[in-house]
Amino acid sequence: xxxxxxxxxxxxxxxxxxxxxxxxxxxxxxxxxxxxxxxxxxxxxxxxxxxxxxxxxxxxxxxxxxxxxxxxxxxxxxxxxxxxxxxxxxxxxxxxxxxxxxxxxxxxxxxxxxxxxxxxxxxxxxxxxxxxxxxxxxxxxxxxxxxxxxxxxxxxxxxxxxxxxxxxxxxxxxxxxxxxxxxxxxxxxxxxxxxxxxxxxxxxxxxxxxxxxxxxxxxxxxxxxxxxxxxxxxxxxxxxxxxxxxxxxxxxxxxxxxxxxxxxxxxxxxxxxxxxxxxxxxxxxxxxxxxxxxxxxxxxxxxxxxxxxxxxxxxxxxxxxxxxxxxxxxxxxxxxxxxxxxxxxxxxxxxxxxxxxxxxxxxxxxxxxxxxxxxxxxxxxxxxxxxxxxxxxxxxxxxxxxxxxxxxxxxxxxxxx
Amino acid sequence: xxxxxxxxxxxxxxxxxxxxxxxxxxxxxxxxxxxxxxxxxxxxxxxxxxxxxxxxxxxxxxxxxxxxxxxxxxxxxxxxxxxxxxxxxxxxxxxxxxxxxxxxxxxxxxxxxxxxxxxxxxxxxxxxxxxxxxxxxxxxxxxxxxxxxxxxxxxxxxxxxxxxxxxxxxxxxxxxxxxxxxxxxxxxxxxxxxxxxxxxxxxxxxxxxxxxxxxxxxxxxxxxxxxxxxxxxxxxxxxxxxxxxxxxxxxxxxxxxxxxxxxxxxxxxxxxxxxxxxxxxxxxxxxxxxxxxxxxx
Numbered sequence: 001x002x003x004x005x006x007x008x009x010x011x012x013x014x015x016x017x018x019x020x021x022x023x024x025x026x027x028x029x030x031x032x033x034x035x036x037x038x039x040x041x042x043x044x045x046x047x048x049x050x051x052x053x054x055x056x057x058x059x060x061x062x063x064x065x066x067x068x069x070x071x072x073x074x075x076x077x078x079x080x081x082x083x084x085x086x087x088x089x090x091x092x093x094x095x096x097x098x099x100x101x102x103x104x105x106x107x108x109x110x111x112x113x114x115x116x117x118x119x120x121x122x123x124x125x126x127x128x129x130x131x132x133x134x135x136x137x138x139x140x141x142x143x144x145x146x147x148x149x150x151x152x153x154x155x156x157x158x159x160x161x162x163x164x165x166x167x168x169x170x171x172x173x174x175x176x177x178x179x180x181x182x183x184x185x186x187x188x189x190x191x192x193x194x195x196x197x198x199x200x201x202x203x204x205x206x207x208x209x210x211x212x213x214x215x216x217x218x219x220x221x222x223x224x225x226x227x228x229x230x231x232x233x234x235x236x237x238x239x240x241x242x243x244x245x246x247x248x249x250x251x252x253x254x255x256x257x258x259x260x261x262x263x264x265x266x267x268x269x270x271x272x273x274x275x276x277x278x279x280x281x282x283x284x285x286x287x288x289x290x291x292x293x294x295x296x297x298x299x300x301x302x303x304x305x306x307x308x309x310x311x312x313x314x315x316x317x318x319x320x321x322x323x324x325x326x327x328x329x330x331x332x333x334x335x336x337x338x339x340x341x342x343x344x345x346x347x348x349x350x351x352x353x354x355x356x357x358x359x360x361x362x363x364x365x366x367x368x369x370x371x372x373x374x375x376x377x378x379x380x381x382x383x384x385x386x387x388x389x390x391x392x393x394x395x396x397x398x399x400x401x402x403x404x405x406x407x408x409x410x411x412x413x414x415x416x417x
Numbered sequence: 418x419x420x421x422x423x424x425x426x427x428x429x430x431x432x433x434x435x436x437x438x439x440x441x442x443x444x445x446x447x448x449x450x451x452x453x454x455x456x457x458x459x460x461x462x463x464x465x466x467x468x469x470x471x472x473x474x475x476x477x478x479x480x481x482x483x484x485x486x487x488x489x490x491x492x493x494x495x496x497x498x499x500x501x502x503x504x505x506x507x508x509x510x511x512x513x514x515x516x517x518x519x520x521x522x523x524x525x526x527x528x529x530x531x532x533x534x535x536x537x538x539x540x541x542x543x544x545x546x547x548x549x550x551x552x553x554x555x556x557x558x559x560x561x562x563x564x565x566x567x568x569x570x571x572x573x574x575x576x577x578x579x580x581x582x583x584x585x586x587x588x589x590x591x592x593x594x595x596x597x598x599x600x601x602x603x604x605x606x607x608x609x610x611x612x613x614x615x616x617x618x619x620x621x622x623x624x625x626x627x628x629x630x631x632x633x634x635x636x637x638x639x640x641x642x643x644x645x646x647x648x649x650x651x652x653x654x655x656x657x658x659x660x661x662x663x664x665x666x667x668x669x670x671x672x673x674x675x676x677x678x679x680x681x682x683x684x685x686x687x688x689x690x691x692x693x694x695x696x697x698x699x700x701x702x703x704x705x706x707x708x709x710x711x712x713x714x
Contacts, residue, residue, distance in 0.1 A: 056523060058632055061530030190684055213675055216684030220636035222627040225427045225553070226671035226686070233420045234675065245533055249628030257544040257626075258551050274532040278628040279542035320530065 036084060039349030040137075041114035047086045047348070049074075049335065050093070050113035051141075052105050052128065053120040057097030062324045063120055065316075066141075067092055069308065069328035070117065072315035077336060084343035090117070099127035110135055115353045117141060117335045118328075122192050129154060136351040138338060141331040144268055144293055145192035146199070146415055152378045153354045155334055157327065158293025158369045160381040161193055161267055162200030163410050165240050167386045168265040168291045169204035170407025172238045176263045180209040182237035187215045187227055187251060189243050197242035197267055204409030222246045228254035239264045245272035252288050253280035265289045271391065273322060273398035281393075288391040290399055294327045295368050296389045297397035302367025304330070321397045330368040337363060370404055384410040419549035424672035425665065430556035432664020433563040437618040438641035439648060439656035440570070441611035445491075447587035447651045448607025451499055452511040456615055457638035458521035461630070463487035463616025464536065464623040465525055468630040471537035479537070484616045490521075491612030492605050500601070518635075526632040534630040542625045559621035566617060567657060570610070574653070579606060587651065640667075643694040649707015658705055663690045 041048040051070060053063045070090060078087045091113060095102035102124040109116075116132065118141030119125040125142035129151045132139045138155065142148050146160045159167075165186070172178040186201045188194030198214060205212045213234045215227045228251055231239060239255070241248055241264055248270045255262065264287050271290045275281065290296065299305040308329030312319060334357070341356030342348045360376035363369075370385035385406040392400035438460060445453040463483040470479035494517055502509055540554040574580040579602075585593040586603040594600050615638075622637055623630045644663040648655025670677060671686035678685075697705060 058526060059531075060526060061532070065531075190687070214683055215671070215674060216687070218687050219633050220640065221687070222622065222631070222633055222637050223431065225431070225556075225626045226424060226668045228626075229420065229423055229427065230672050230674060233672075244633070246628055246631045246633060249533065250626050253542050253628065254553070254626045257542060257553065272531060272533060274534070275628060278533060278535045279538075279625045280628050283542070320532075322531070324531075 035346055036343060037347045037349055037352065039114070039351070040111055041350070042086070042348050045086055047083055047088045047339065048091055048113050049088060049339075050091045050109045050116040051118045052093050052095050052102055052109070052116060052124070053118060054097045054124075055092075055094035057095075059097060059120060061320070062322070065312075065320055065322070065324040066118070066120075066328035066331075068316050068319060069312050069325055070332050072311045073329055073332040076311065083336065083339045084348055088339075095119075095121070095124050097121050097124060099123045103127050103131065106131055110137060113137070114348065114350055115140075115335055115338070117331055126192065136354055138335070138350065138353045138357070140335055141327075143193065144196075146196040146381070147192050149379050149381065149415060152358065155338070155357050155375060156293075156382055157331055157334060158373075159383050159386050159410075160200075160293075160415075161196040161242060162203070162413055162415075163381045163384055164267050164291045164293060164386050165197040165200035165242065166204040166410040166413045167384075167388075167405055167407045168240045168267075168289075169201055169208060169210065170409050171265065171289075171291070171388055171405055172263060173208045173210070174407065176238065178210070178237040178263075181211075183211040183213050183234050185213045185215065185231040185234070185236040185239040187217060187224070187231075187239060187241050187243060187247065190216055190218055193267075194242045197240065200410075200413055201240050203413050204407070207409040207412060217243060217247065219244060222250060224250040225254050227251065228258060228260070231255065232258045232260040236260070236262060238262050241266045241270055243270060245270060245275055248288060249275045249278050249280035249284065252283040253278075256280075256283035256287065261287055263287055263289060265291050268292045268294070269323070271323075271399060276391075276393060276398050284391045285393060289402075290387075290389045290391070292323065292387045292389065293369070294323060294330060295387050296395075296399040296401050297321055297323060297325055298395040298399060299326075299367065299401050304333070304366030304368035307366070308368065323397070323399075326368050330365050333365055333368065334363070370406075379415055381413075381415075384413075386410075420672070423550045423552070424668045426550060426552055427556070427672075428665040428668025429661055430552065430560045430664070431668065432644075432661040433560050433657075434618050434621045434660075435641040435644050435664055436657045436660025437563055437566065437614045437621075438638050439645035439660050440567070440653045441614040441618075442641065442645040443648070443651055443653050443656045444607045444614075445611045448583060449495060449499055449604045450505075450507055450510070451495075451514060452507055453611065454511060454514040455494060455517040455521060456611065457635040458518050458525065459487050459490060459612055459615040460619040460622065460638040461525050461632065461635040462490060462521065462619070463612070464619035464630045464634060465529065465534070466616075467620055468534035468536050468623070476537050476539055480620060483620065484613050487612035487616035487619075488609040489612070491608035491615075495604055495608040500604075522632065522635050525635075529630060529632055532631075533628050536620065536624045536629055538620070538624040540624070553626045555621060555624045555626070562617060562621075566614065567653075570653060573610075579603070583607060640690065643690040647694040647697040647704055649704030651708055652704065652706040655704055655706030662693060666690060666693050 115138035338357040342352040363373040389399040466483040543554045582598040583603040644659035648659030670689040
């Protein structure tokens with residue numbers, strides 16, 4: 001009996017070890033005949049990357065656009081010869097915006113992928129990032145919250161939320177005639193995204209001699225009447241909004257109806273072209289701006305954005321256009337450059353991919369992200385430059401690009417300092 | 418002073434919309450003993466139907482379809498699922514309703530996508546000005562419609578055979594059944610009424626000052642839960658009082674956040690309804706107007 005128990009224990013332990021084990025790096029290129037060291041997710045003729053996204057939860061529609069664009073991108077890369085003479089396969093999994101499911105999926109995928117191009121969502125990526133960091137697995141596309149910058153394995157697609165918000169304040173003062181000494185509203189979601197934006201706005205307000213009136217909300221707050229009345233009562237000269245499209249339209253509409261026609265600058269995901277069909281359209285066209293890390297959809301001067309849009313149009317001619325298209329493209333582009341860097345340095349392992357994007361080399365996204373990205377410093381935003389757009393009925397996807405800016409407060413902002 | 422008045426009127430008008438949803442919770446609970454956690458999705462469904470149909474059939478016919486659609490879905494949930502429960506206790510039914518909510522919400526989210534669908538309401542973004550106070554026309558209309566709806570409910574429950582039957586069934590189902598009241602009929606009426614109230618609330622929750630129909634509307638409906646609970650699980654008048662109290666509290670705490678922040682911290686407006694609910698339940702465990710025998714889970 002004792003033997004049987006021991007045997008069973010041993011068998012269970014062996015099974016557990018087998019389940020947890022990861023492929024040890026091999027120096028022979030996974031049998032490929034080249035001199036590249038390989039590890040998880042890389043074989044002699046194939047590379048597997050992962051994408052843990054939300055195909056059944058609240059962000060399903062936008063996520064589907066990103067999946068389509070990502071697949072089209074890697075199909076094209078494969079058609080052009082692949083990476084390191086290997087075809088790239090994308091393993092797309094659905095976490096349904098559930099952090100627990102995201103962790104389970106990560107655990108099951110980690111032994112078979114070399115990198116994760118995206119873990120969509122704040123709470124889901126916050127659950128996966130520390131585990132992936134322990135395993136030295138690259139994670140891209142987790143949004144722009146400053147908290148993600150602390151992870152060496154995370155590559156942020158452009159400026160963080162705090163940098164966007166600091167730039168928003170700078171832009172108000174420098175370009176939109178918001179006078180020194182006035183009060184600016186900050187309406188923000190509870191959590192990483194909104195908290196980071198508030199930190200940037202507070203820093204910039206102090207630098208530029210403005211007062212901040214902060215209003216915290218949740219995604220369930222779809223009627224911002226009370227917040228708008230409070231902002232109008234404080235006679236704010238502008239509003240920084242770190243929320244979602246529903247909140248932008250409500251705030252713009254109510255402020256305008258109260259005669260407070262002040263600029264409202266939304267962060268990355270705050271605008272959606274369908275808002276222009278709502279009763280708030282006039283107020284949005286008059287007062288709303290967007291301060292984004294990634295170029296808007298309508299950017300004829302950027303070859304990268306044009307390539308992204310053409311790729312999407314051929315993959316899904318009737319698909320919804322918007323900022324997700326250039327975003328998904330550039331996430332794939334960042335990972336492609338990291339994979340190629342790893343290949344060139346002869347280390348196509350998960351660790352090699354992280355080292356490749358952190359090596360301080362040049363990152364060129366052909367205008368989808370600002371030039372001069374610097375990923376060599378863990379803990380700081382890779383750039384202080386953002387795109388400023390104005391809501392416009394004439395622009396494709398509703399945003400007309402005005403400028404790229406890097407304000408003095410954005411440049412003086414430092415995480416942890 | 419006009420600022421205070423504006424926040425009070427904002428809060429009361431929003432509170433009346435919440436009370437429509439809370440009353441739906443209460444009616445379903447009294448007629449079938451179910452904690453209907455799928456109610457938020459029914460709110461979204463009513464608004465969604467109006468948003469997708471107003472272009473082709475016009476706004477007012479779309480409203481009728483929205484109301485009817487939400488009522489039919491409510492009746493169907495009761496007829497197909499609740500009545501067939503092998504173990505008809507409130508806990509099982511509540512979990513079943515959570516499941517229904519997930520299914521409905523996932524399908525509606527899929528259909529809505531990442532769009533914000535406009536409702537096409539004829540009042541658009543217009544506002545009513547009373548002196549220095551500005552109120553969205555939609556909110557003034559919502560207040561009027563809600564008062565009329567509650568008047569109609571009062572008439573139904575106190576002056577018609579069907580309503581009296583519903584009250585009898587709620588008070589003592591088996592005895593009401595022996596007296597010739599068809600419990601299936603009173604239950605179906607309760608679910609239909611709750612569906613109609615949900616759709617009306619959905620229309621006002623998604624028209625100006627809110628921009629349109631997005632999946633988060635189902636979440637907003639959960640703001641009515643403190644109103645329902647503090648009013649008393651089984652009381653429609655309690656739901657009205659609860660809704661007004663929650664609406665008023667949210668508006669005032671948010672409106673005076675700058676003044677309250679040194680004591681309460683930021684974002685207290687989101688928590689305030691629950692604090693009010695807990696305080697009320699500590700003083701009156703059955704809610705403001707709930708009957709003491711109400712079953713709790």
